[in-house]
Amino acid sequence: MNLRIVGMDVFFSIKSWWRSRGTVFWSLLFPIMLILIFGAIFSGTGSSSYSVYVQDHDHSTMSSQLLDIMNKTGVLKITMVNDSENATAYIKANNIGCFLVIPEGYERSINQSFINPASRVNLTFYYDPTETGTTEVVRSVISNILQTMNMRLSQGRSIVGLSAQSTITEKFNYIDFFVPGMIGFTIMQQAIYGSIERNTKYRKDGILRKLLTTPITRSEWILAKMLFMLFLSFLTTTIAILVGVLVWGLKVNITPLMILTVVSSSFLFSGIGMIIGRFVKEEETADMAAGAISFPMMFLAGTFFPLALMPAFLQTVAQVLPLYYVNEALRNSMIYMNQTLAITNAAIVLVFAVVFFVAGVVLTKWRED
């Protein structure tokens, strides 16, 4: 391995990349624009899904009346959860955005309030902060119902309250969800299209044939290109984080798992690009093939919107897409700080990376048939 050659190649690649305004735009400015646009759009508005899960521990007439009122709003779609389930575990396991718990003694507390004005009861509303729009609507509807109830029961005295609790310990908003997704998406685009350019355009232009007859080895070339890819990935990540922090007040944690995910995803998507470049020789066709793979991933892997907003079958599809795990690993390692999910998703990304990169390297040939 001649590191002098590798270093020289990386240097020239960076120089060449910097000169391409189009590439720089798609690598850096496009993600920034999306972060700004999507951040602005979703920082205060809701979504159209109003599903709420309810666990009734009271099983009383009054709790049934409350559920009936909620149902009659026509806005909420209620799914009852067995009261033997642990609420937080159930929410996590089923990826639930809105979950209402009616506590045991709900009816008794309301009745007591007529004798003892200090008596009151709180319902617990668990919500996923990343689904800002949905949860705000649901919370607002329930609050209104409770306010009306309080008004009728006691001319406005607060007898039934709503205690909101995030399913994640901190309070997050859409931009916290979006920035890691944008990082994953940009790395994917850069790596896949970069690999394709090297494997189709360079082949067509005779550069690979020329290199084959020079002392540079295929391993040195691939190493140099991967180092360049890592440079781009970390540059993109840094800029996305900076924009998120400076414009939207994003709170980011730089963790080893996040770095591992950035590195793994660079290798993973480069591998996918190499495989495409191996089987699709024409540059234009390869670009189309890359688009056919990356665009569905972009929309189905939870990059811009939470999976919960999608139909169940699409949520299942997302689970086989590598970008989904990259996004989840990044979110949990740099924003939500859920170590279990971060480790699990980062490990899956690592496995994907090893499989696709090794396959890509094995399949990539400089020699002609």
Add this chain to the structure above:
Amino acid sequence: MVTMRFKCPSCGEIASFSGGPGEELVVTCPSCMLSGKIRFPEDQEASYAIEVSHLKKVYGDLIAVNDISFKVRKGEVFAFLGPNGAGKTTTVEIIESIREPTAGTVTLLGEDTRTGFNKVKERISILPQEFHSFERFTVRETLEYFSYLYQKRADIEGIIAAMDLESHEKMLYRTLSGGLKQRVGVALSLVNDPDIVFLDEPTTGLDPKARREVWQVIANLRAQGKTVFLTTHYMEEAEFLADHIAIIHKGRIIAEGSLDHLITKYGQGSVLRIQGCTSPDAIAILKEQGYDAHSEGNGSLAVTITYKDRVLDVLSTLRHAAVDYESIEIRRSNLEEVFLTLTGAKLLEAEA
């Protein structure tokens, strides 16, 4: 007896001399008249830069290269000539180890490419067909990039100057004209000061001016003593540049040798045109002596001659018969005629 090319250490002139293996000769440079000793190699095989033996490449039912064998001497321009689709690029890419042969062997500078290709990478350089370098490198950066890949590096400044690229060295590669791109491509072939330069159709698609520029560059490579393996489908390119020509047709080499040899052996003869000849008996006199002569009108006669030294015989015959004329013109047979003789088709018609 071996004929070899030697470069004058004083003026750089290349001259050919003949001698036996191991023989020492005192020779004089035809240009600067410097005298000195030259020695022919002991082993004749060592004078070959490229040796190709029974090369074959098969794709399914198609035999792209069919049992090809030839040798290229060090320091010569070897033109591999044939129509498109004849198997030129497949052959050259096998020689360059870009493709695997179905059968046969290739030796470059004494190394079998199956086992020793890595050893000769430093000493060879290629310009692939339709080569386009990195678009966003400048000319200088392109040369520097490829130069860094080698241990042995030629002086970039010297290459830029020799290739007349000084005024373009800061231009991005993608902004260059086709001719300049090819010139840069040939310049890239020199960054490691190679012993063998492979140029695969270096002038295809270029206008006549750009083509002439590339020819000049190739002529300079020969002047520097490089072995040049030139793949081309342009007859005039081979005629202008090559010391040795191999003609490939349908995957086989159908003729090989120097331009003179090929024309003499396969050409339809040269034509001696005698103008301003007023004698009505001239044609009869020439025919009597066995020449193929006919009138072209206006006092012009055309005589087909097989060998160039017979021109004097024709003129001598006329002088003895007291036939006057004003001028003569000789039109040589060319490679197009050679190809026509060998294949029954013109080269462009033969393209697959």
